[in-house]
Every structure is written in C-alpha cells, then in structure tokens.
Amino acid sequence: MKVHLVDGTYELFRHFYGAPPRAAEDGVEVGATRGVLTSILSMFDDGATHMGVATDHVIESFRNDLWPGYKRGEGIDPDLFAQFPLLESALEALGVVVWPMVELEADDALASAAAVAADDEAVEQVIICTPDKDLAQCVVGRRVVQLDRRTGVVTDAAGVHDKFGVPPSSIPDWLALVGDAADGFPGLAGWGKRSASVVLDHYGHLEAIPDDVAAWDEPVRAGVRGAARLAGVLAEQRASAELFRVLATLRVERILLDDVGELEWLGPTPEFDAVCEYLRDADLAERAARLVDRR
Numbered sequence: 001m002k003v004h005l006v007d008g009t010y011e012l013f014r015h016f017y018g019a020p021p022r023a024a025e026d027g028v029e030v031g032a033t034r035g036v037l038t039s040i041l042s043m044f045d046d047g048a049t050h051m052g053v054a055t056d057h058v059i060e061s062f063r064n065d066l067w068p069g070y071k072r073g074e075g076i077d078p079d080l081f082a083q084f085p086l087l088e089s090a091l092e093a094l095g096v097v098v099w100p101m102v103e104l105e106a107d108d109a110l111a112s113a114a115a116v117a118a119d120d121e122a123v124e125q126v127i128i129c130t131p132d133k134d135l136a137q138c139v140v141g142r143r144v145v146q147l148d149r150r151t152g153v154v155t156d157a158a159g160v161h162d163k164f165g166v167p168p169s170s171i172p173d174w175l176a177l178v179g180d181a182a183d184g185f186p187g188l189a190g191w192g193k194r195s196a197s198v199v200l201d202h203y204g205h206l207e208a209i210p211d212d213v214a215a216w217d218e219p220v221r222a223g224v225r226g227a228a229r230l231a232g233v234l235a236e237q238r239a240s241a242e243l244f245r246v247l248a249t250l251r252v253e254r255i256l257l258d259d260v261g262e263l264e265w266l267g268p269t270p271e272f273d274a275v276c277e278y279l280r281d282a283d284l285a286e287r288a289a290r291l292v293d294r295r
Contacts, residue, residue, distance in 0.1 A: 003117040003260060004048045007130035008055035008098070009106045011036045012087055014150065016080045024278050029079040033087045034279050039149070040096060041284065044291050050263040053091055054109035055084060057100035061108075063183075063247050070247065071184045090279075093271040094288065097263050104251055107134050111250035114138045116257045123260060127154075134183075136160045137171035137250060165197025173206050176245035177234075185244050188233050195230055198223045206245060211235035267292035 015035030022031035043051065059073035073081065084100075091098045099109040110128055117126045118140060128135050131148040138144055139160050146155040160168045177196040179187025202220045203209045210216055213231035221227045234241060257263070268288045276285040 001050055001123055001260075002048070002125045002127060003113075003123055003263060004043060004051045005110045005113050005117075005126065005128045006040070006043075006051065006053045007106055007110060007128075007132060007135075008036065008053040008087060008091070009084075010130050010132060011039060011053075011149075012055070012080065012083060015039070016077070016083070021079075022280070025280055026278075028082070030083065030086065030279050032080060033083045033090055034281055034284070036087055037090055037094065037279075037284055040091070040094065041287050041291065044265060045287075049265060050260060051265055052097040052099065052109075052113050052257070052263050054099040054101060054106035054113075055088055056106045057084060057088065057102050061101070061105045062103055063105070066243065067185055067247055069184045069186075071182065090272075090275045093269050093275045095265055095268050095272070099256055104253065107132060108251040108253065109256055110135060111138050112253045112256045113263075114144050115252045116254055117260050117263075118144050120260045133164070133171070134175070134180075134248060134250060136164065137168050137248075139168040161201075165194070166200045167204075170200045170204055172245045172248040173200050173204075175248035176206060176241045179244070180248065183247065185247050187244060188237050188241055190226065190230055190233055195224045195226075199230075206234075206238070206241055209234060211238070267295075 012032050016032035019031055019035040021029055022034055024030045059071065059076070064070045064072065088098050088100045101109050110130070114126050114128055117123050126144040127147050128138060128144065129147045129149050135146055139146060139155065139157050142156045155163065157168055164171065164174055166174050174196050177187050177191040178193050179185055199209060199220055202217060211231065211234065213221060213228045216227060216231065224230060272288060273285050276282055
C-alpha cells in the first residue's frame with residue numbers, strides 16, 4: 001500500500017487563493033473547503049487508499065514561545081481563517097483521518113505519521129503531499145517522498161540534495177543558517193543558500209562546523225566566498241543558529257498514529273450528506289458514493 005499524508009493548511013490556502021469564491025447556504029465563504037474536498041476525492045479516484053490530513057487548528061505553536069518573530073495568525077484573511085474548523089469537520093465527515101494541531105503544527109503531524117508509516121513493512125511508499133521545504137527533512141530514499149500536487153513533482157532523497165545541496169538530515173541545519181521567511185526566523189547574516197549548502201554538505205550539522213576557519217577542511221574553505229567572515233558569524237551567533245535549528249526541526253510524536261490501518265479510507269460517514277448540502281454541492285456526496293461502490 002501507499003500512504004498519502006496531506007498538508008491541509010497548504011491545501012486550504014492554495015484553494016482559497018486559486019479557486020473562485022463560493023458561499024454556503026448561510027452566506028459564509030466556503031470555496032476553499034469545497035476545493036480541498038474535491039481535491040481529496042480526486043486522490044481517492046486516482047487510487048489513494050490510506051490517507052491522513054494535518055491542519056493548523058491554530059496558527060501559533062510552541063515555537064512562538066521560543067522565538068517572538070515566529071509566524072502568527074495576524075493578517076490571514078478572515079474568510080480563510082474561518083474555514084479551518086469547517087474543513088476539519090468536513091474531512092472527518094468524509095471519513096478521512098484529520099490531525100487538527102494546536103501545540104504542534106501540521107508539519108509536525110505529517111512528520112510523525114510519516115515516521116510511523118515508514119516503519120510498517122506493509123507500506124510500499126509514504127507520500128507527503130506538500131511543497132513545504134521543512135518536510136524535506138522527512139524524505140528517506142524513495143520510501144518517503146514529497147509530492148507537490150500543484151506541479152506533480154515528486155522529490156526523493158536525491159531530489160532533496162539536488163534542490164538544496166544537502167541531504168534530508170541536514171535540512172534543519174540549512175534552514176538555521178539561511179533562515180525561513182515563511183516561518184519568521186532570519187538565519188545568520190551573510191550565510192546564503194550556496195555557502196550553507198557547501199559547508200553542510202561536507203560537515204552535516206552545525207556542531208561539526210569548526211568556529212575557526214583555519215580548522216575548516218581545505219575544499220570547504222576554498223569553495224566558500226568570505227569563509228573567514230562566515231565562520232566568525234557562526235562562532236558569534238552559534239546559540240542563535242541552534243535555536244533556529246530547533247524551530248526548523250519537526251517534532252515526531254508517534255502517539256498521533258498508532259497503526260497505518262487507521263488511515264484506510266472506507267467511505268464517507270452519514271454526516272457527509274449534510275456537509276455537502278451546507279456547501280451547496282450535492283456532486284461531492286454523489287462522487288464519494290460512486291468511489292465507495294467501485295471499491
């Protein structure tokens with residue numbers, strides 16, 4: 001079997017800004033929710049059998065306590081923000097396992113489920129459906145891969161290295177040095193993508209990089225412009241880099257998923273008809289019923 005793990009937050013944003021608006025029977029905007037449901041049903045139509053969807057039930061997480069600039073919910077369109085609980089309840093009515101995250105983030109849930117699924121010998125492949133670079137750290141060979149459903153691009157471990165210049169295990173260190181504007185932490189001054197890639201592809205992790213540039217291996221020192229300056233920045237700001245790595249490292253909590261069998265889609269619950277009626281889209285209910293009949 002293949003296990004599909006979907007970033008519900010990304011999907012909701014994608015459909016909110018990429019699909020026409022649509023009002024429910026009470027006038028509430030529900031277009032993004034309807035779009036995500038349609039997309040999920042398309043995945044089942046294409047053969048997906050085991051699926052889990054993670055959402056950021058609240059935007060803030062434990063990381064906001066560690067870094068004041070970490071991403072928050074301010075500025076999110078109210079019509080989008082209001083659809084998070086609606087999407088969660090709609091997916092549950094569809095019969096899909098949902099992880100609405102509060103203390104942790106949706107990315108942490110995806111990492112957790114991927115770790116459990118990858119340990120199951122019955123699982124042929126784990127497909128993490130998101131383009132988010134944070135999830136690149138979860139990629140393992142071709143067993144655990146990332147799928148950008150918008151472009152159709154599948155990224156395995158070799159693809160991660162091609163894209164970032166480092167293996168998946170070094171992605172948190174790489175983000176610590178270059179920063180992540182989407183998540184709200186800056187990285188270290190002067191460290192760019194190329195310099196971080198060259199150094200980390202050689203040393204692997206922050207703690208293995210010497211503070212003194214004279215101690216850097218010659219190929220690394222020669223391959224990085226301004227190596228002495230960058231080494232000095234890291235030496236002075238190592239505590240910040242280590243904090244940023246904590247922010248970038250996904251938490252694996254295996255209690256979120258006990259067994260891959262929990263993710264098997266058996267069809268919609270009786271409540272799904274009412275959800276579709278509220279969304280003013282009877283085709284969704286009919287489509288779900290046809291998919292069950294085909295199984």
